[in-house]
Amino acid sequence: MNKYLCLYIQEECGTPADKMENQVPEDVKHERFNRLKELVESQIEGNNAKYIGTIQKIIVEGKSKNNENMLTRKDRDK
Secondary structure, X not given: OOOOOOOOOHHHHOOHHHHOOOOOOHHHHHHHHHHHHXXXXXXXXXXXXXXXXXXXXXXXXXXXXXXXOOEEEEEOOO
């Protein structure tokens, strides 16, 4: 299970929404992002815990793009 989270940065947006009034303050954005990140990570940890001590069949697709010491895989049943 992968997580993909990003923090909305107004200056990088360039859309009409970034010019709207009542923008959420940066400290509130960061606090909300951190809460969401912690929640997602705890859910991933809980999901992965059920696989500890088990043997799983996987298909190795190749080396990870982010870490050459790791392999990427695809779940056989997905």
